[in-house]
Amino acid sequence: MKKTLIALFLLSAVAVMAQKPRPDAFPPVPDTLSPKAITMATTLEEMDTWDKYPTYEVYMAMMQRFVDSFPDLCHVDTIGTSVQGRLILSLAITGSDLNDMYRPEFFYSSTMHGDEVTGFYLMLRLCDTLLRSYGTSQEITSLLDRTRICINPLSNPDGTYRGGNNTVARAMRYNANYVDLNRNYPDPFGTDPLEPLQPENEAMINYVSQHSFRLSANLHGGSEVMNFPWDSYTSFEQLNEHSEWWKQVCKRFVDTCRLVDSQRFRDVTNSGYIVGGDWYVISNGRQDYFNYYHNMREMTMELSTSKTLSTTRLDHYWQCQSHALINYIKEIHNLDDSSSVGIVAPVVNMRAYPNPTTGAVTVEGTRGTYHYDLSDRPTGVYIVNVEGRPVKVVKH
Numbered sequence: 001m002k003k004t005l006i007a008l009f010l011l012s013a014v015a016v017m018a019q020k021p022r023p024d025a026f027p028p029v030p031d032t033l034s035p036k037a038i039t040m041a042t043t044l045e046e047m048d049t050w051d052k053y054p055t056y057e058v059y060m061a062m063m064q065r066f067v068d069s070f071p072d073l074c075h076v077d078t079i080g081t082s083v084q085g086r087l088i089l090s091l092a093i094t095g096s097d098l099n100d101m102y103r104p105e106f107f108y109s110s111t112m113h114g115d116e117v118t119g120f121y122l123m124l125r126l127c128d129t130l131l132r133s134y135g136t137s138q139e140i141t142s143l144l145d146r147t148r149i150c151i152n153p154l155s156n157p158d159g160t161y162r163g164g165n166n167t168v169a170r171a172m173r174y175n176a177n178y179v180d181l182n183r184n185y186p187d188p189f190g191t192d193p194l195e196p197l198q199p200e201n202e203a204m205i206n207y208v209s210q211h212s213f214r215l216s217a218n219l220h221g222g223s224e225v226m227n228f229p230w231d232s233y234t235s236f237e238q239l240n241e242h243s244e245w246w247k248q249v250c251k252r253f254v255d256t257c258r259l260v261d262s263q264r265f266r267d268v269t270n271s272g273y274i275v276g277g278d279w280y281v282i283s284n285g286r287q288d289y290f291n292y293y294h295n296m297r298e299m300t301m302e303l304s305t306s307k308t309l310s311t312t313r314l315d316h317y318w319q320c321q322s323h324a325l326i327n328y329i330k331e332i333h334n335l336d337d338s339s340s341v342g343i344v345a346p347v348v349n350m351r352a353y354p355n356p357t358t359g360a361v362t363v364e365g366t367r368g369t370y371h372y373d374l375s376d377r378p379t380g381v382y383i384v385n386v387e388g389r390p391v392k393v394v395k396h
């Protein structure tokens with residue numbers, strides 16, 4: 001049965017590749033979009049109708065307005081800066097008690113390929129919806145009170161604003177050094193990337209290292225498919241240990257979107273999901289790096305067949321995907337080890353060494369040694385997530 005399934009997977013992957021060029025593997029075709037298909041919001045008020053992309057300045061102003069409007073629910077972290085000095089930001093959202101360390105941390109990150117801007121828009125609208133719904137929607141209030149949600153709407157701003165801060169119409173896949181950021185991560189299985197680690201990725205690695213994200217998604221466009229680990233291997237070569245869990249999560253996401261539009265997520269597989277390597281194998285991608293080295297489950301969501309979606313289609317994609325995007329955050333409470341959040345689970349071959357003087361914690365895992373800085377945290381008990389397992393650390 002399993003062999004048949006694998007064969008079907010491989011056959012479907014081969015069939016797809018025969019029918020359609022791999023959209024993630026080719027350089028972008030520049031400037032093919034009619035200028036009329038892209039409308040930019042040049043003021044905050046113009047963005048309020050959610051039928052435009054923001055200019056870079058409006059994007060910055062939106063992030064600031066989230067904090068100004070909901071200071072008790074969120075704050076902005078600067079992940080880093082791009083090659084050209086644009087800011088890479090993350091909005092950290094919680095319900096009551098911003099500093100509650102016991103909540104599992106979730107992460108959405110979008111548009112590391114600068115021209116794949118649907119996710120950029122969706123993430124901004126998601127931030128807005130989560131914040132506005134706190135206290136009025138029982139569902140959202142409960143989610144925010146139990147979860148720390150970090151949202152990075154734009155991880156390659158130079159690529160997105162290649163044509164200048166006032167338009168995304170000339171966006172490109174690469175960063176300003178013309179490096180594909182999704183081929184630039186240290187590879188746990190293969191070779192080193194061709195180019196030096198880029199500032200955008202170095203900043204992202206540092207940011208993730210400072211958190212204990214348990215679940216995340218990296219948003220792309222150009223196809224509609226849920227792409228889960230591994231990217232470096234086909235499922236025949238090496239199955240991810242959580243592959244059955246991933247399939248269920250992906251199916252729930254796709255099914256939810258299809259309640260609104262039954263034609264979505266059909267251009268790669270009919271199921272709407274696939275093991276990354278069964279679609280096509282890549283090296284030095286972000287997904288495998290974070291799954292392997294950073295103790296978190298990250299998948300790649302390809303959310304729109306068009307990379308730079310016409311602004312007239314943006315609202316429809318939000319209507320299709322908003323519930324699925326919110327439900328995916330909830331999956332953090334359904335991890336097969338989630339019952340051990342806040343409770344010490346048996347940890348095999350791991351030891352934690354808290355240093356009560358400096359607040360630093362060193363954990364020896366099976367794949368490496370991990371350092372956590374608790375120096376700015378109050379004394380107490382903390383759970384750090386090491387290789388998918390919770391480790392209790394007591395700071396005295």
Ligand SMILES: [Zn+2]
Pocket residue numbers: 024113116220221222
């Ligand atoms: Zn992409």
